[in-house]
Amino acid sequence: EAGVAQSPRYKIIEKRQSVAFWCNPISGHATLYWYQQILGQGPKLLIQFQNNGVVDDSQLPKDRFSAERLKGVDSTLKIQPAKLEDSAVYLCASSFLGAAAQYFGPGTRLLVL
Amino acid sequence: GQQLNQSPQSMFIQEGEDVSMNCTSSSIFNTWLWYKQDPGEGPVLLIALYKAGELTSNGRLTAQFGITRKDSFLNISASIPSDVGIYFCAGLYMDSNYQLIWGAGTKLIIKP
Numbered sequence: 582e583a584g585v586a587q588s589p590r591y592k593i594i595e596k597r598q599s600v601a602f603w604c605n606p607i608s609g610h611a612t613l614y615w616y617q618q619i620l621g622q623g624p625k626l627l628i629q630f631q632n633n634g635v636v637d638d639s640q641l642p643k644d645r646f647s648a649e650r651l652k653g654v655d656s657t658l659k660i661q662p663a664k665l666e667d668s669a670v671y672l673c674a675s676s677f678l679g680a681a682a683q684y685f686g687p688g689t690r691l692l693v694l
Numbered sequence: 695g696q697q698l699n700q701s702p703q704s705m706f707i708q709e710g711e712d713v714s715m716n717c718t719s720s721s722i723f724n725t726w727l728w729y730k731q732d733p734g735e736g737p738v739l740l741i742a743l744y745k746a747g748e749l750t751s752n753g754r755l756t757a758q759f760g761i762t763r764k765d766s767f768l769n770i771s772a773s774i775p776s777d778v779g780i781y782f783c784a785g786l787y788m789d790s791n792y793q794l795i796w797g798a799g800t801k802l803i804i805k806p
Contacts, residue, residue, distance in 0.1 A: 585736075587736075612792065621799075622798060622799075623782055623784075623796030623797060623798055623799055624737070624782075624796055625796075626793055626794075629791070629792075629793060636791060637791060637793065672736050672737075674736075676792070679792070680792075681724075681725040681727065681742065681744075681786045681792060681794075682727060682739055682742050683727075683739070683794065684739060685729075685736035685737045685738070686736050687734075687735055687736050688735070688736045690734075
């Protein structure tokens, strides 16, 4: 069974530029999560989707971050404009509806210069 | 908000030693999950615990859901070099909308 796919794996941009990340969850997983992980810390939830609807985006900095999951399958996370403090690993995870266990992709490592 | 205290923060061990780490909270959790993260990769689910007192093994790994539902333990027996990495606990409490609360991680380092 294919795992969670993410791309790109690495991205280097300058501050004030825009960047987008893509995630394809495990087939059949209705719930999709985007996390931000700063070096040395645990993942921090940015947004949670159930099918194509947003369940929680309370920790998403909405002035610069946006995310969508239009067809209830894959998802994109965008940052516009990026700041230095956005340098982090962006992890996508998915789970079956109502399940606690989340399965993670390899992450996208973002460096903002 | 909810918090998980994970300890130790890091461990230096010899190959072949047993390892223990734990997570505690002041709140009651319904589910405990243990993940391992290797450098440059996403967290990988090791063990999931769903009932108080539950003891579950996955190879050399054993995890327990504390009877008070406020803690969980992970043990690794006879450590090997590939056990190196960061271990995270994550918990789910009632009415959390399936949002995990994460510990800060335990970094396992094997002394050469």
